[in-house]
């Protein structure tokens with residue numbers, strides 16, 4: 001299987017398993033996207049583009065890769081309208097960020 005085909009299959013699997021999440025904040029209507037990856041949650045800002053995974057930081061920002069699997073998954077999920085929407089109150093933004101960043105932090109095995 002060539003790399004592009006393998007990547008397509010991984011994106012398909014992420015979508016089928018409902019791992020692309022749109023966190024919709026209310027009443028502001030602001031949206032934060034995340035993807036549950038193999039290591040844990042990733043914060044993904046497709047418009048930037050930005051992702052919190054190690055591959056994005058070292059590979060994409062280092063000029064070795066064009067994108068990461070999470071960014072690809074969000075792009076395809078938006079195109080196919082294949083994602084899970086979770087409503088969150090604006091008042092819970094702090095707690096949401098805490099849990100998301102804790103999950104991201106844990107992936108890097110730092111103390």
Ligand SMILES: [Zn+2]
Pocket residue numbers: 042051052053054055056068069070071
């Ligand atoms: Zn990523």
